[in-house]
Amino acid sequence: MSEAIKVGTVDEIDEGTAKVVPSEETGTGEDIAVFHAEDGNFYALNDECTHETASLAEGWIEGVEVECPMHSARFSLKTGEALCMPAFIAARTHKVEVKDGEVLLFPNVNAEV
Template sequence: MTRLIAADEVPEGAVRRVRPNGLEAVAVCRIDGTFFATQDRCSHAKASLSEGWVEGHDLCCPVHDGRFDVRDGRPMCFPATDPIRTFPVQVVDGVVFADLRAARTDQEVSG
């Protein structure tokens, strides 16, 4: 598991960009008290998803409003058609960790 961010640095309904140990950036969301981690790069526009916003369980791209379900990475509306990677998350002692080696979906992903 890779340390991402202190839990209190991610407000409810928000997304934060984390670049752990020089690895590819990860978007960390808090929705209804649960943390989710996805790739930060939109599979359509290649924009930073952490510069977008959260609506329900959708992470919304700031460029063309593509939306992805943070629970499994599936695209929720056009123009996004390819899923994004999602990662298993654990919170330990107020710190968010993710297994960045394992994607939560079996689908092929872009990016």
């Protein structure tokens, strides 16, 4: 089990927005986007879209999905599944927990679905 990274407090990441944890901190070689979804929960995916090069954190969060800002592929924040073209490869998920008001990211630990 990897070490948890403190992403910030719950209040620091507004609902409908995301915060990027840079690869130097994640230790995975990838930036990870931590999303505060419209269901009130937090989810994490690799930040880079699986289609081309775009930051999913800069996309639009709707419900528990994020739409890529480049070509509008949508991904499930829960499972990482690519929900529409042009992306067809799932985004990697990472576990997120909220404890005592802190958002904790567990890089390379699959999100529990």
